Amino acid sequence: MNILITGGTGFIGRHLTAALSKTYHTRCLVRKTSDISCLRDLSVDITIGDLLVKDSLLPALDKIDLVYHLAGEVYSRRKGDYYKGNILATHNLLETCKEKDVKRIIFLSSIGVYKPSTTKNLLTEESECEPITFYGRTKLDAEELIKKYNIPWVIVRAPVIYGPHQPPVLNRFFLNAFNKRKIYIIGKGDNLRSLCFIDNLVEGLILLANKEKNNGKTYILSDNTPYTFIEIIAAISSVIKHEIQIMNLPSILGGISWKIHNLISNLFDFYFVELYAIKTMELNLGCNITKAKNEIGYNPKVALETGIKNTISWIKNSCC
Numbered sequence: 001m002n003i004l005i006t007g008g009t010g011f012i013g014r015h016l017t018a019a020l021s022k023t024y025h026t027r028c029l030v031r032k033t034s035d036i037s038c039l040r041d042l043s044v045d046i047t048i049g050d051l052l053v054k055d056s057l058l059p060a061l062d063k064i065d066l067v068y069h070l071a072g073e074v075y076s077r078r079k080g081d082y083y084k085g086n087i088l089a090t091h092n093l094l095e096t097c098k099e100k101d102v103k104r105i106i107f108l109s110s111i112g113v114y115k116p117s118t119t120k121n122l123l124t125e126e127s128e129c130e131p132i133t134f135y136g137r138t139k140l141d142a143e144e145l146i147k148k149y150n151i152p153w154v155i156v157r158a159p160v161i162y163g164p165h166q167p168p169v170l171n172r173f174f175l176n177a178f179n180k181r182k183i184y185i186i187g188k189g190d191n192l193r194s195l196c197f198i199d200n201l202v203e204g205l206i207l208l209a210n211k212e213k214n215n216g217k218t219y220i221l222s223d224n225t226p227y228t229f230i231e232i233i234a235a236i237s238s239v240i241k242h243e244i245q246i247m248n249l250p251s252i253l254g255g256i257s258w259k260i261h262n263l264i265s266n267l268f269d270f271y272f273v274e275l276y277a278i279k280t281m282e283l284n285l286g287c288n289i290t291k292a293k294n295e296i297g298y299n300p301k302v303a304l305e306t307g308i309k310n311t312i313s314w315i316k317n318s319c320c
């Protein structure tokens, strides 16, 4: 089977490419500007193209059976970039897949398609989608777009992914814990959040590679259970072998930050993921992964403390 990965130079893509290329003939679509050093030692073909330039995609999709579509816009400050990176890019890819008769596409979406909740009820694939951010909106629109094409698809929704090579915004959270031994949270910290260690996600994505019977389905992939902030901080504390002081901030800060966010984003086309994080910090976004376990045999093996240990060891070696 010939596989194309988009976003192979990104945080998730580099791990998925390394794993898939051990078994399958794997090609990565990269931009002229991409830093491809993470792909150099792997047995992968590299093809240059830009998802925003439709005609540039034809060579990448030649004789491809399965596309893992990971490329997207996750961290931009500008709303317009989310439209381009998540919707326009997906549209161009789908048009080219149709032209090249690609047999299947697996799309990495996000639990940002759901609205964070005040209750602890766990989200399932059937929960109502109601994105509250521009990022979540464009991921949901991309999902809808994929369903309109006559190309067999699987959609995977993931929560925040952590692990080696994670983005700086997550590194800062861990660095604060072990440099300052303090973490600020809004609310009591007993609300539920799902996370997914990168190896768990990659395992689930690979399980889907040859499961055509799961076409037309959406799956949530996350760690085995959701965690409270208190549990996450306790696990970090146990890994760094130091107590971490939890600084509880009042809920009103979340509301204020969200109002500021909405004002700025409406006036200036700006988007601040940090303000969204503050607003939703005391809300629940916990997931139930029973469907993925039952239907694809997903079994996330890496537990929170081990995942955090690997992540912190990578941060120490690369960021400190």
Ligand SMILES: NC(=O)c1ccc[n+]([C@@H]2O[C@H](COP(=O)([O-])OP(=O)(O)OC[C@H]3O[C@@H](n4cnc5c(N)ncnc54)[C@H](OP(=O)(O)O)[C@@H]3O)[C@@H](O)[C@H]2O)c1
Residues within 6 Å of the ligand: 006, 007, 008, 009, 010, 011, 012, 013, 029, 030, 031, 033, 034, 035, 049, 050, 051, 052, 069, 070, 071, 072, 073, 074, 075, 085, 089, 108, 109, 110, 111, 139, 157, 158, 159, 160, 161, 162
């Ligand atoms: N990280 C998470 O916690 C998380 C959670 C849920 C879902 N997701 C989804 O998972 C996917 C990957 O996330 P990530 O964290 O790995 O993101 P990332 O590190 O920002 O990587 C983004 C990738 O997309 C590529 N890309 C962007 N625009 C492109 C274009 N026009 N043409 C070709 N390639 C393009 C980038 O290439 P360059 O190297 O050239 O920049 C890079 O390889 C995204 O779709 C995201 O929505 C992520």
